[in-house]
Amino acid sequence: MRSLWVERCAKVFFFLCAVGTVLISIGIVVSLLGETFRFFARVSVFDFLFGLTWAPHTLPSGEEVGFGAIPLFTGTLLITSIAMAIALPCGTLIAVYLSEYARPSLRQVFKPLLETLAGIPTLVYGFFAITTLAPFFQSLGDTLYITLSSESALIAGLVMGIMILPYMSSLCEDALHRLPHSLREGSVGLGATASETILRVLLPAAFPSLIAAFLLSLSRAIGETMIVVMAAGLAANLTFNPLEAVTTVTVQIVNLLTGDQEFDNTKTLAAFGLGFVLFILTFFLNILALYGIKRHRRIYG
Amino acid sequence: MAFKIDVQNLNLFYGEKQALFNVSLGLPASQTTALIGPSGCGKSSFLRCLNRMNDVVPNLHLEGKVLLDGKDIYDPSVDVVDLRSHVGMVFQKPNPFPRSIYENVAYGPRIHRLFKDKSALDQIVEKSLTRAGLWDEVKDRLQQAATRLSGGQQQRLCIARAIAVNPKVILMDEPCSALDPIATAKIEELIDELREKFTLVIVTHNLQQAARISQKTAFFHSGYLVEAGETGELFTTPKDERTQGYITGRYG
Numbered sequence: 001m002r003s004l005w006v007e008r009c010a011k012v013f014f015f016l017c018a019v020g021t022v023l024i025s026i027g028i029v030v031s032l033l034g035e036t037f038r039f040f041a042r043v044s045v046f047d048f049l050f051g052l053t054w055a056p057h058t059l060p061s062g063e064e065v066g067f068g069a070i071p072l073f074t075g076t077l078l079i080t081s082i083a084m085a086i087a088l089p090c091g092t093l094i095a096v097y098l099s100e101y102a103r104p105s106l107r108q109v110f111k112p113l114l115e116t117l118a119g120i121p122t123l124v125y126g127f128f129a130i131t132t133l134a135p136f137f138q139s140l141g142d143t144l145y146i147t148l149s150s151e152s153a154l155i156a157g158l159v160m161g162i163m164i165l166p167y168m169s170s171l172c173e174d175a176l177h178r179l180p181h182s183l184r185e186g187s188v189g190l191g192a193t194a195s196e197t198i199l200r201v202l203l204p205a206a207f208p209s210l211i212a213a214f215l216l217s218l219s220r221a222i223g224e225t226m227i228v229v230m231a232a233g234l235a236a237n238l239t240f241n242p243l244e245a246v247t248t249v250t251v252q253i254v255n256l257l258t259g260d261q262e263f264d265n266t267k268t269l270a271a272f273g274l275g276f277v278l279f280i281l282t283f284f285l286n287i288l289a290l291y292g293i294k295r296h297r298r299i300y301g
Numbered sequence: 302m303a304f305k306i307d308v309q310n311l312n313l314f315y316g317e318k319q320a321l322f323n324v325s326l327g328l329p330a331s332q333t334t335a336l337i338g339p340s341g342c343g344k345s346s347f348l349r350c351l352n353r354m355n356d357v358v359p360n361l362h363l364e365g366k367v368l369l370d371g372k373d374i375y376d377p378s379v380d381v382v383d384l385r386s387h388v389g390m391v392f393q394k395p396n397p398f399p400r401s402i403y404e405n406v407a408y409g410p411r412i413h414r415l416f417k418d419k420s421a422l423d424q425i426v427e428k429s430l431t432r433a434g435l436w437d438e439v440k441d442r443l444q445q446a447a448t449r450l451s452g453g454q455q456q457r458l459c460i461a462r463a464i465a466v467n468p469k470v471i472l473m474d475e476p477c478s479a480l481d482p483i484a485t486a487k488i489e490e491l492i493d494e495l496r497e498k499f500t501l502v503i504v505t506h507n508l509q510q511a512a513r514i515s516q517k518t519a520f521f522h523s524g525y526l527v528e529a530g531e532t533g534e535l536f537t538t539p540k541d542e543r544t545q546g547y548i549t550g551r552y553g
Contacts, residue, residue: 104359182396186459189354190409190466191386200408205399 032279035272042266043067048273054236054252056267064266069274071236075153075246079232080221082157082242083164087217090161091168092210098169099176100198111173117166126230129159134231146243151233154242160227168217175209176202208293215289219282225250249274304368305330305470305500306351306388311365313346315358320346323365324526326519328470333492333501335511335532338521339547344504347521348472351502352388353381369470386413389463393475395455397447397462402439405447405458406430409466425465432498433461434491453484460491464499471495473503477510489514508548512536520544 051068141148187197304327313321519529
């Protein structure tokens with residue numbers, strides 16, 4: 001009797017824990033939605049999503065202008081693309097090396113090292129961008145007679161790529177290392193070389209996990225704030241030139257919320273609008289990833 | 302009698318530990334040789350020496366000769382990749398690649414470039430699946446994921462995959478241990494048919510299986526080859542006391 005009672009209580013307790021997390025998530029979305037609606041009561045959705053100028057201010061007439069978020073979206077896209085262009089190939093190659101080619105003793109040293117790097121505060125990477133990369137690229141620009149601003153999408157993207165790299169390669173390495181050893185033996189036993197085994201068997205087999213690793217890294221890049229605050233700047237330029245300064249959604253959220261602001265100010269509310277866009281974006285990225293993984297599973301079992 | 306594979310005075314070391322002691326064994330062509338013995342006796346290690354699957358094991362050291370058609374496969378001039386296309390392997394647990402049935406069988410011919418065009422590859426795939434007794438069951442769903450087949454079908458697919466590169470020898474490491482009796486019966490039947498074309502070596506814990514499907518049996522114990530001979534003879538009139546004990550179930 002006693003044990004049955006304990007079991008019943010435990011069941012209720014665990015149920016409440018599970019429901020609690022779900023309720024909190026819903027609460028967060030609802031509060032975000034509420035503020036977002038208040039924002040869109042003052043600035044039209046169309047102007048916000050498709051406006052080309054980001055310079056939020058209030059005209060003497062009381063009209064709110066300059067809430068066009070396109071420059072922020074393109075800035076985020078530009079920096080994230082640069083970051084992923086570095087992290088994706090390098091991360092995969094590092095993972096392949098560690099998992100398939102490196103001696104076990106070497107792997108035992110490198111794997112924890114990567115995981116440590118993945119845990120470094122992004123502020124530190126920001127310092128690296130400002131103190132090391134920016135001067136380097138500026139002097140490089142000088143020798144090539146190109147004017148480089150000290151804040152540029154290229155530097156922010158590079159540093160962000162370096163920041164994601166340990167995370168990405170660690171996740172990819174896990175994905176490869178988790179594959180059953182029998183797959184490697186099956187391939188090698190047929191006379192395949194190591195590289196054939198990797199390209200034709202292991203990478204396709206790990207594909208769903210690799211996609212998951214990519215998307216997790218991508219959402220980290222999109223949500224990353226500190227590096228872009230330090231390296232990319234605040235100038236909301238609408239450009240795809242990586243040598244110019246751009247700004248991102250996250251930087252502007254920080255910018256809008258810094259200082260003593262009241263929460264009924266349109267500028268403050270705009271931060272919620274931006275936050276909502278970020279939320280929707282990552283939400284659909286994850287849905288897409290899950291759908292892709294499911295589809296892949298259906299084909300490859 | 303000429304042996305397809307002739308192993309001479311093989312000593313195998315994992316670091317300091319010796320796994321095989323001076324093993325000499327001939328594997329006759331177009332016959333099935335069964336390797337039996339208690340767990341850890343070295344029969345699987347021996348099998349893996351025959352296509353150098355042990356190569357990747359760190360600190361492995363090997364002495365002696367393994368002759369395939371008279372040529373030592375441990376000679377420095379031998380290309381391991383080429384060797385393994387002549388000596389195929391089927392593993393204990395079915396290990397199809399997570400790709401389609403067709404791609405699994407086409408894998409070997411693709412990496413060794415054994416065909417001229419798509420229709421030639423189609424033919425290799427059909428022939429291999431037919432030989433493995435799987436064609437009728439899968440011919441309408443070649444593009445389906447191989448991992449969705451049953452365990453027994455997966456193992457026959459792995460055999461088809463091994464045959465597709467047209468090897469001389471096929472090594473099987475307890476190929477039925479993960480299968481139910483019906484699937485096992487099918488594989489055994491298959492092994493008996495394949496013997497005409499290939500030289501087969503099979504490691505098994507199932508003594509009845511060894512008796513049913515093999516023509517020659519070798520009994521290993523603690524790294525030594527205790528006794529080898531014609532299967533009927535070894536099972537009815539074993540010469541060594543240890544063989545006698547093992548096959549009558551006194552230990553092992």
